[in-house]
Amino acid sequence: MSDVSMENTVRERLMSAATELFTTRGYAATSVREIVEAAGVTKPALYYHFKSKEGIYLAILDKILKVVDETFDTRSLSAGPVRQRIETLFLRIYEVFEGHMATVRFLNSVFWGPAQGAPAFDFETFHIRLTEIVRGIVAEGIATGEIRGSDPQPTVMALMAVLSFAMDLTLAHPELGVGKPEFLQVLDAVFKGVSAPAAPNQESAR
Amino acid sequence: MSDVSMENTVRERLMSAATELFTTRGYAATSVREIVEAAGVTKPALYYHFKSKEGIYLAILDKILKVVDETFDTRSLSAGPVRQRIETLFLRIYEVFEGHMATVRFLNSVFWGPAQGAPAFDFETFHIRLTEIVRGIVAEGIATGEIRGSDPQPTVMALMAVLSFAMDLTLAHPELGVGKPEFLQVLDAVFKGVSAPAAPNQESAR
Numbered sequence: 385m386s387d388v389s390m391e392n393t394v395r396e397r398l399m400s401a402a403t404e405l406f407t408t409r410g411y412a413a414t415s416v417r418e419i420v421e422a423a424g425v426t427k428p429a430l431y432y433h434f435k436s437k438e439g440i441y442l443a444i445l446d447k448i449l450k451v452v453d454e455t456f457d458t459r460s461l462s463a464g465p466v467r468q469r470i471e472t473l474f475l476r477i478y479e480v481f482e483g484h485m486a487t488v489r490f491l492n493s494v495f496w497g498p499a500q501g502a503p504a505f506d507f508e509t510f511h512i513r514l515t516e517i518v519r520g521i522v523a524e525g526i527a528t529g530e531i532r533g534s535d536p537q538p539t540v541m542a543l544m545a546v547l548s549f550a551m552d553l554t555l556a557h558p559e560l561g562v563g564k565p566e567f568l569q570v571l572d573a574v575f576k577g578v579s580a581p582a583a584p585n586q587e588s589a590r
Numbered sequence: 591m592s593d594v595s596m597e598n599t600v601r602e603r604l605m606s607a608a609t610e611l612f613t614t615r616g617y618a619a620t621s622v623r624e625i626v627e628a629a630g631v632t633k634p635a636l637y638y639h640f641k642s643k644e645g646i647y648l649a650i651l652d653k654i655l656k657v658v659d660e661t662f663d664t665r666s667l668s669a670g671p672v673r674q675r676i677e678t679l680f681l682r683i684y685e686v687f688e689g690h691m692a693t694v695r696f697l698n699s700v701f702w703g704p705a706q707g708a709p710a711f712d713f714e715t716f717h718i719r720l721t722e723i724v725r726g727i728v729a730e731g732i733a734t735g736e737i738r739g740s741d742p743q744p745t746v747m748a749l750m751a752v753l754s755f756a757m758d759l760t761l762a763h764p765e766l767g768v769g770k771p772e773f774l775q776v777l778d779a780v781f782k783g784v785s786a787p788a789a790p791n792q793e794s795a796r
Contacts, residue, residue, distance in 0.1 A: 410616070410704030467785060489702075495762070496695075497703025498616030511763065522784075532786040537772070538779040545755030545776065546748060552758075556701070557717065566743070570751065573744040577783025578728075579673060580738040 395433045397423040399447070400486070402440045407490045411441060412500035438503055445505050448487050452510060455480045458517055466525030467575055470518065471568065474547050477514075478567055481551050489555055518543055546570050601639045603629040605653070606692070608646045613696045617647060618706035644709055651711050654693050658716060661686045664723055672731030673781055676724065677774065680753050683720075684773055687757050695761055724749055752776050 401422035405414040416437050420427050434440040455477055461469045481488055495507050519540045525531030531539055550570065554561040562570075607628035611620040622643050626633050640646040661683055667675045687694055701713050725746045731737030737745055756776065760767040768776075 406704075408704055410706070413618075413704065492702040493704055496698040496701070498612075498614055498619065498699055500616070508763070529786055531784055532782065533779075533784075535775075538775040539784040541755065541768075541772070541776040542748075542752060542779040542784055545751040548755050548758065549747070549751030552754065557714070562747075566747070569741075569744040570747040573739075573748040574780055575783055575785040576738065577781060577785075578737055578739075578745040578748055579781040579783075580735055 394423075394425055394429055398425060398430055398433060398440060399444055402437075403444055403486050403490045406441065406444075406502075407486070407493045410497065410500050411437075411494075411502040441502055444487065444490065448484065448491065449509075451480055451484065452513075456513055456517060458520075461521070466521055466528065466530040469521050470543060471571060473517065473521070474543075474571065475564065475568075477547065478550065478564060481554075485555065488551065492555065515540060515544060542574050543571070546574055600629075600631055600635055604631060604636055604639060604646060605650055608643075609650055609692050609696045612647065612650075612708075613692070613699045616703065616706050617643075617700075617708040647708055650693065650696065654690060654697065655715075657686055657690065658719075662719055662723060664726075667727070672727055672734065672736040675727050676749060677777060679723065679727070680749075680777065681770065681774075683753065684756065684770060687760075691761065694757065698761065721746060721750060748780050749777070752780055 398419060402414070402419045405418055405422060409418075414437070416427060416430055419437070419440065420430050423430075430440065434443055458473070461473055463469075464472075491507070494502065494505065519536050522531055522536040522539045522543070525539075526534060526536060533539065546567075550562040550567045604625060608620070608625045611624055611628060615624075620643070622633060622636055625643070625646065626636050629636075636646065640649055664679070667679055669675075670678075697713070700708065700711065725742050728737055728742040728745045728749070731745075732740060732742060739745065752773075756768040756773045
């Protein structure tokens with residue numbers, strides 16, 4: 385293992401331990417000593433990598449923002465049927481979610497939990513950016529006749545609801561956790577409609 | 591005003607102040623003194639009504655459980671088309687939500703926020719009970735041919751997603767808050783399907 389990757393490991397262990405402690409105990413109640421003990425490193429290692437408790441908190445948020453930036457990169461979504469583009473985008477987001485559940489749980493605890501003197505973070509960005517991307521694809525689908533109706537808003541909301549609920553349910557009730565196949569089935573229900581006989585027979589179940 | 595309703599007012603002011611403080615500052619960081627000051631009453635009033643900080647916390651949760659019990663009473667939902675029964679149930683829940691937003695925000699902060707030494711509360715009950723009610727109605731709809739497919743699960747998930755997302759979005763982004771008409775439009779999108787030409791023309795938009 386090179387020095388660089390060893391340093392990365394220390395950094396990642398510190399971020400992982402801090403994520404867990406901030407989520408379960410809260411930012412205010414977590415000390416630098418507890419973070420370094422949980423990570424199995426020394427205090428100077430934390431100060432070297434992050435300068436302070438605030439520094440490691442911001443580094444965790446910064447890392448997830450970078451991941452979100454890559455995930456929301458829609459250049460690869462510019463072709464193909466609208467339904468397929470939305471499924472591709474949502475599956476990509478769902479995979480990122482599954483790979484970063486501890487961080488998403490941490491974000492939820494910061495967003496919904498009591499204020500604790502932690503640095504501010506702009507949560508709106510996530511929701512607004514993703515909504516705009518989905519709205520853009522849905523608007524194209526309305527223009528091409530792939531999406532029903534003339535107002536993208538109810539469709540955007542219905543699709544965002546499925547993504548949001550699948551992630552929340554998996555976080556909140558891991559034992560009921562929604563896997564990718566079930567997630568796609570719920571999306572399928574929304575695309576086809578749950579009322580019978582709304583199903584267009586020419587579009588077979590996936 | 592009778593003595594009974596004056597007592598109720600003191601009780602409600604204390605519960606309202608405690609809900610706000612528990613949500614924004616957290617259970618652990620909130621003192622009895624802060625609650626009585628925010629409510630504009632004396633400490634003995636809190637001790638008389640709730641005995642302790644733990645007592646007022648449990649009273650807030652107990653009150654919302656009673657409201658949920660009444661809301662989930664499905665005796666009035668036993669007749670009519672399945673779609674109408676689901677809309678009636680969901681609108682009733684949404685109205686209760688709109689009337690108890692501070693308490694729902696408090697529940698979210700307890701559920702997602704860090705543990706703070708507050709008494710345990712069984713959150714699963716909410717989700718599981720409502721899911722079972724919706725599943726029962728959807729299963730009937732499959733039996734009568736009103737709901738598409740043979741597996742109720744994707745339909746149940748899609749419907750629950752819309753309800754959950756509308757409430758979360760309203761709590762999280764009050765400026766984007768979802769009103770009842772928009773909520774019904776999103777449900778309509780899920781019943782009819784967002785893919786064109788999935789819309790059954792015999793079922794007109796509401």
